[in-house]
Amino acid sequence: MMNILSHINFSSPNNLPLIIIGAGESGVGAAILAKQKGFNVFVSDANAIAEKYKHELYKYEIAFEEKQHSEDKILQSALVVKSPGIANNTIIIQKIKQKGIPVISEVEFAFQYCGESKIIAITGSNGKSTTTALTYHILNEGGFDVALVGNIGISFAKQVALDPKQWYVAEISSFQLDDIVNFKPYIAVLLNITEDHLDRYEYNFQNYINSKFRIIENQTNEDYFIYCDDDPVIQQQLKNISITHTNPLPFSMKHEIKNGAYLKGDQMMLRIQEERVSMSIYDFALKGKHNTYNTMAACIAATTVGIRKEKIREAVNDFQSLAHRMEYVATVRGVDFINDSKATNVNSTWFALESMTKPTILILGGVDKGNDYSLITDLVKEKVKAIVCMGTDNKKIIAAFKNVVPVIVETASATDAVAQSFKLAAKGDVVLLSPACASFDLFKNFEDRGNQFKLAVKDL
Structure with a gap:
């Protein structure tokens, strides 16, 4: 498949025109990074822009418009970064695509500037905010140079622009995955898939499933795929696709796992390569069956990146749950x-x-x-x-x-x-x-x- 970004020199864009559609956290973050890297940036939002984001656009001297889309200007762009809240079937996006202008997500744009940094990307219909926050907490307690980004933290692109880290733990939505090209997490986590946002996927559940699985499409045998082996939708999709290009690390409450995590009585058993760890689920700060799944996923990720089991135990035990989530x-x-x-x-x-x-x-x-x-x-x-x-x-x-x-x-x-x-x-x-x-x-x-x-x- 032809890479739609192959003609763009991200390392030296030389004032190449780049349009950002949408001026929320994602769009403004992408604009700040694009301006920093040398693009000629213009931000366009069909709605009114919140004052805090206007302030940032003024601060970084980024041109913008609100309550309209200037088609003449937008359709002269070399590249468009689309905010996740904007559907692909909106009129302006359709016109951009008809013109043959590449449209990418903010996470794809940020990925172009990650260099040697590594990404743990977490998606799923439910539990991704909690799992992302817990994974970040464990890495942070383990002494990693890490940031919490994506849907839960600040914009991924803004973090890369203003305070780059060696590690990023990112909550990624299906909308962000829809517009990736090269985005490749070192660890991809897929928690579960249930029907959601079907209005964005032509009311076709399979389209939404395919979107979630895009999180692993660019992975290689140096990367890892953590997923729930008890989720019926994930199980069915794995019968239809190959994941031999990555390293699978499933987790289950129902059966023993050779390489990943499973429950044995009240013990979570972790087997990652040569590492063997067991922890009592009663020591988990997060309670409930769904949170046991979330904790298992976070612990696999932490073990995979080499955090000591004592640190994982401490972090899982003292984690504070998120505001507005149980x-x-x-x-x-x-x-x-x-x-x-x-x-x-x-x-x-x-x-x-x-x-x-x-x-x-x-x-x-x-x-x-x-x-x-x-x-x-x-x-x-x-x-x-x-x-x-x-x-x-x-x-x-x-x-x-x-x-x-x-x-x-x-x-x-x-x-x-x-x-x-x-x-x-x-x-x-x-x-x-x-x-x-x-x-x-x-x-x-x-x-x-x-x-x-x-x-x-x-x-x-």
Whole structure:
């Protein structure tokens, strides 16, 4: 296959015109790196640009426009870096591609300037933020010169431009993988694949699966592929493709693994080349079956890069979970409150419920992304004593669970949702915010939703 970037001299671009489409964290980071390396950079965003990003563009003297796309200027570009939030079927991207201008993602652009640095790239439908943060934590505690980048940290490109490191631990989405060419992680981690973002993939699940597997397409026999051997979608895809070009390191809770990780009773067993490590899962800071999988993946990566088992044990034990991802908020009169606002799809809520060990008041709702609530019906029946809806339109949730739980309450704010949940809870119960929906009906984003939830809990 012809390399669409072969004609571009990244080491000496000599003012070559480069357009960035989208001016969020990813786009502005790419613009800063491109300006630093000698491209003639122009940033274009169809929407208003946030003030903090405008400030950065002014600071680095980068030309930009907002609330429009100047097609004449854009279509004269030699290269386009597209932000992950912009779909390939948007009109401007279609016109760029029709003109034959290469379109790449910010992670591909950053990769061009990584040199000898190594990348641990982590993807999956659920758990990638937690796994990325834990992997970074272990490497950092192990004394590595490492940065946390991608969807979770600062822009990969911005980190490369302003503070390059020997190691990058990167959370990578399918949208970023869609526009790679040469991007090649030293360690690729694929946690799981469940239906998500199908509106970006022509409602064809296989297209989304193919996108996730692009994380290994440029790997060689010097690289490693860590994946969940219990995930049925990954298992099926591995029957159809070859992974002999990389070094597979699977992990499983169901069966013994010769080279990778598996559970034996309550012990996680690691076998990486000559290394043999065992750890009690009760020592993991992250609880729940899904987090055991996440921890196994992070531990394989850490062992592969040579971190001592004592350091891994310490780091896994003292890791603090992420804000808005199964975040313990407070216990009020014997009732625990947990903020899982980052659960914006049904699968994420499934994982949250699966880890609950106490009777649960579940706060659900927001902007529905075509949710199939039947996926969590059994867990709701088993663990949930009441559902508190928090959204502008709760009809679908009520229809899905009216015959499953005895109590369903409607609310339209975080304050009301917390108050109603507390009223329904008894000592020893858990109130779990795990909405299974996007947040844009009542909140700016999932962080705003989680923060308002935490404030409401503190005001009880």
